[in-house]
Structure formats: C-alpha cells, structure tokens
Amino acid sequence: DTGVSQDPRHKITKRGQNVTFRCDPISEHNRLYWYRQTLGQGPEFLTYFQNEAQLEKSRLLSDRFSAERPKGSFSTLEIQRTEQGDSAMYLCASSGPGQRGYNEQFFGPGTRLTVL
Amino acid sequence: QKEVEQDPGPLSVPEGAIVSLNCTYSNSAFQYFMWYRQYSRKGPELLMYTYSSGNKEDGRFTAQVDKSSKYISLFIRDSQPSDSATYLCAPGLLSGGYNKLIFGAGTRLAVHP
Numbered sequence: 001d002t003g004v005s006q007d008p009r010h011k012i013t014k015r016g017q018n019v020t021f022r023c024d025p026i027s028e029h030n031r032l033y034w035y036r037q038t039l040g041q042g043p044e045f046l047t048y049f050q051n052e053a054q055l056e057k058s059r060l061l062s063d064r065f066s067a068e069r070p071k072g073s074f075s076t077l078e079i080q081r082t083e084q085g086d087s088a089m090y091l092c093a094s095s096g097p098g099q100r101g102y103n104e105q106f107f108g109p110g111t112r113l114t115v116l
Numbered sequence: 117q118k119e120v121e122q123d124p125g126p127l128s129v130p131e132g133a134i135v136s137l138n139c140t141y142s143n144s145a146f147q148y149f150m151w152y153r154q155y156s157r158k159g160p161e162l163l164m165y166t167y168s169s170g171n172k173e174d175g176r177f178t179a180q181v182d183k184s185s186k187y188i189s190l191f192i193r194d195s196q197p198s199d200s201a202t203y204l205c206a207p208g209l210l211s212g213g214y215n216k217l218i219f220g221a222g223t224r225l226a227v228h229p
Contacts, residue, residue, distance in 0.1 A: 004159070031214065031215075033214075040124060040221060040222075041221050041222075042120075042122075042204050042206070042219030042220050042221050042222050043160065043204075043217075043219050044219070045216065045217070045218075048214045050213070050214065055212060055213065055214060056211075056212050056214060056216075091159055091160075093159075095215065102215055103148060103150075103165060103208070103215050104162050104165070105162070105215070105217065106161075106162075107152075107159030107160045107161065108159050109157075109158055109159050110157075110158075110159050112157075
C-alpha cells in the first residue's frame, strides 16, 4: 500500500451537473477526512469518518454535498447541482495506528474540480 | 480574524540560507502543532509536529512553539531548491473524538540556486 489515492485527479464539469469523487485511504486507517482547498488557502475541513460512521460535518458542507464510506473502506464525496464556487481542490486524508498515531493525517493528491 | 494567520509570501531566498516561517493562532485550546509541506499540485505531507512549547529538531528542520504568545515557527537550515514549496502550519486539537486541524493559508517558499 503506497498511500492515499484519489480518483479522478481532475474533473471539469458544467454548472448544474453532479460530480462524484472517490478516495481510497491507507488500508489499515480507520479515520478518513475530506478537505477543500481553494487557491492561495490552506485546506478547510469538510467531514470526518471513523470506520463507516460520519461523525462530523463542517458548516461548509451544504446540503448539495454528501459523503459516504460504505463498509469503512473507500469513501465518496458527491456534489449535486455544482456551482462555480465549488471549483477547488478536494483533498482526502486518512489516519490510523502507526508511528505517529492518529495525529498524522496522510493526504492524497487531491481531485481538482473546475466548474464552468 | 482567522483562527490561524500565516504570511502568504512568496518568500524567495538563495540556496543555503536559513529560512524562518511563522504562524500565529488565537485558540488557546490547540494541543498540538503541525507543519505540512505542499508541492505544487500535490497533497500536503507532514513535516513535523510537536505538543509542547519549545523546540523540536529533525535534520535541517526545527519547529518552535511558544504557547504563551500563540506563535509557531519553522526554521529550515541550509535551504535547498528542493525545499521550494508551500508550507502550511496546522494547529490541532481533539474535538468530538477526532483530530481537528486548522490550517493556515500557507507560505510559498522559493529557494533559488
């Protein structure tokens, strides 16, 4: 296992379309996070899963956003009726037992979304 | 006021220089302090983290935390062109059973040969 993977890496869509992103965490990690990063800003927390349970959601996560983590493995983030303001990098991170413990969040390469 | 403030730079230095990157934060509840490095079009990677006030060294990198003044620093000695990246400070705390990180906006560093 080489790290957190995300698919697709890039997505261009038209306003109003739905998009779905996938994240595969490091296999032994039971904690999974989604962040959004816009140009010139640091990542902003969106939501957190422990195993399959979604335990925390940011106010940034409007009702057009939904995230799932069936069976506590991979996760999906869906955005419905995309808006131009949704254009950003969507980052997934995972954490779990390891040398640095749960504090270290390992990030994937991100999915860059462009809404036209 | 943002919870974590970080000078966005860009900071341009010659190879071999000592680099100082800084953050301030407002929430005294933060329990640990992380520095992430992010290369262009990549995800952030953890460089260092510390729990307490004081210094922590790892190779060419030194993280410094002053909880009394809510000030975080990262020093890079003998900077290399490969250090050119955006550096994100991220204080964190346990909240609702998970590790909540609040990222600064990042400082862009360019080390030129």
